[in-house]
Amino acid sequence: MTPLTPSLTAARIKARARELGFDACGIAPATDLPELRAFAEWIARGYHGTMSWLARSADERSDIRRMLPQARSVVVTAVNYNTARPFSTECADRDTAQVARYAWGDDYHAVVNRRQRALLSWMHHESEQPFYALDYVDTGPVQERVYAQHAGIGWIGKNCCVISETLGSFIVLGVIATSLDLELDRPAFDHCGTCTLCLEACPTQALVAPGVLDARRCISYLTIEHRGEVAADLVAGIGAHVYGCDVCQEVCPWNATAPASADPAWQPRPAWTLRALDDLEQASDDELRRSLQGSAMGRAKLAGLRRNVRMARENAAR
């Protein structure tokens, strides 16, 4: 067993994470956590749709030690990307393009990766002994949500999002698996209780059971990951969403008083702020490409975005 490094404690890592712009940080064990096992069944049911990389990496996702056999602890970070703007459900207008909150500003992968790399490099500098580590922000074969729950960041809600009691669920998670034996946090408690607001509000009935998402029906999947035409029975539910969907988070009572971040990285880009659908449809390819630079929305590609705008226009005309 790796001895605890006296110079690099969990408390110091959390304090440094705060200094680097993280809103929460906790430590989970790199062990066989029971919640990790649900993923294999989710894949077996085909709920991942065409996201074949999820099925291909199911083994790795079953335990972070598949990626780093020496892992003993998982440092989980969270950044609040919420901004002080109304929810899409509050300004629902069939002619106005809706974009998921996380995509309003700069690409969170780049922003949070930079901070996480800085945290990891500081850990290496401060540790009296060398250690193994791997870090991921959304792109690795890791079930971040499970480790976040066990790190005390928040519980996995019936809407499948990690919900922090203090931050709500508009948060980006990052993980650093490390061979260090760090002091662990207690897992977060589930505070969903008898609430089912998210299941009832989902426009496409994608939450097929509490905490179970059929991605094939989810607007986030349909507008971002899915290529080609969308099945006719799902188009109407997409409404004016042109990139992602926040409905199941917006109706969550834990987001009603979620704090807003003043971080410039998350402030909405004018190109995507309450933009009229017809204006968006008429935008040139050059303009759209420029507005996608450095944005998480690049994932949908220009063709996907144009398809989404077309569906939203069809829905507005219904």
Ligand code: SF4
């Ligand atoms: S993101 Fe939207 S479509 Fe997907 S589960 Fe939530 S409410 Fe439903």
Ligand code: SF4
């Ligand atoms: S809306 Fe209710 S059930 Fe859904 S995640 Fe929030 S608290 Fe849980």
